[in-house]
Amino acid sequence: MVERTVVIVGMTGSMGSQALEVIKKMGSFRVLAGTYHSSFDKAQSLAKEYAVEKLICTKDGYEELEAFLEQRRPDIVMVCIPGFASLPVTLKALRTSRRVLLASKEALVCGGWLVKEAMKETSCELIPLDSEHSAVMQLYEPSVERILLTSSGGALRDWKLEDLDRAKPEDVLRHPVWKMGKRITIDSATMVNKGFEVLEACELFQLQASQVEVLIHREGLVHAAVFLKDGTIKMHLGFPDMRVPIAYGLTYPDRRYEHRKWPNFAETQLRFQQVEKCRYPAFYLAYQIENDYAKRTAYNAADEVCVEAFLQGRIRFTDIARVLAKVVEKIEGTPRDLQDLKDVDEASRKLAEEVIEWL
Known part of the structure; x- marks a missing residue:
């Protein structure tokens, strides 16, 4: 299987750390870089454990990250930093990679039309990582x-x-x-x-x-449901575990992540x-x-x-x-x-x- 390259923006956060776990478990991915804001010790520890090739500090801005994306053009960029800062990073990722995994809600909240314009200009995919989306x-x-x-x-x-x-x-x-x-x-x-x-x-x-x-x-x-015009309702159910949508985003449209645990419906109430x-x-x-x-x-x-x-x-x-x-x-x-x-x-x-x- 071809190895795909990944950059994780916000590696020391909860989503970034879980992405590293998923990547290690599945294999076939190479983490070119991960960013951190101020948690240098944690970033260094994660880089050593998960073979992250480069650490980029974003405390003083995202210029180094943007230059790295421009130069290396990774297959996948995972954006999981909070706040307005996620918007310009997402726009840059869309123009320099083949797939953006978006965990940051604010990029679409603040600049949805800009994100969609960037997608039209490129062949880059945008896949949401929120469990609901x-x-x-x-x-x-x-x-x-x-x-x-x-x-x-x-x-x-x-x-x-x-x-x-x-x-x-x-x-x-x-x-x-x-x-x-x-x-x-x-x-x-x-x-x-x-x-x-x-x-x-x-x-x-x-x-x-x-x-x-x-x-x-x-x-x-239940993370979400869709209501169809013929009266059908489809629901998505599973234990709350962000590693599942992260893995799905990395391997879409395939499902390669294995986590064989399901709710017991006989003992489950849905309210x-x-x-x-x-x-x-x-x-x-x-x-x-x-x-x-x-x-x-x-x-x-x-x-x-x-x-x-x-x-x-x-x-x-x-x-x-x-x-x-x-x-x-x-x-x-x-x-x-x-x-x-x-x-x-x-x-x-x-x-x-x-x-x-x-x-």
Whole structure:
């Protein structure tokens, strides 16, 4: 089997580390490079264990990575860094590789049209790594009328509404299903991450937000479902394990990863419940800004600022939704290119900090 070359952007994060495990288990892949932001010791340890040929530090920017991609032109680039920074990296990866595995929601949330333009200009494939979007991709067919994405509801799903003000970072970071990074775990508790996923699904599958339903599913077994025009529903089920969609993305359209563990249906309940607007107000903002890339970029930028402020103890958990709503309301514009989006991102971050100061 031909060996394929891979670059992992965000190697020291949860997704990047799991990708290395998958690659080692399957073989037939060669990791040309992996990036890290500040975790040099971890990066060095991973590089030694998994034979990563080059380490690239991105703390001061992504210029070295972009030059490396231009020079080496890998078969696959895996993008799993959080935030707006994932957008320019994704655009570069689309122009310098044959397949981009996208774990970063923000690239499509902020610049979906730019990503699709880059795909048209190249022959590069874009494959989502979110468990929900990977599931929809595996289920999708032309007769799909609408889709369902599931959510755990996050660490505070059973807290009384009046107690949410008191939630501390250590409370919010206890995710009931997945083991993830700090930002996405907090975004799971506010369900901002699911708002991102609604917008991402619209870009990936040419849907309107009204065609994307989200329900809370505590068991974490159903990742997505598609509703077909003849009344059929197809569901994607499996234990919550990000190594499975990572492996599928690496080997698509084949399935070479072996992990023979399945839910026991005789002992399994599948329960679904509505997403309460009073508990997750920030989630519902996504439906209001579906067609506005400026406000979508503001939604992400304000969230990045708020998550950091919450971790630092500068704001309460419930302030996150308030700040997001205010920033999204104030930011306007019609971005034409990446620079316009960068300007919106910068303005939104500044405004979010100002709103936080006034709380």
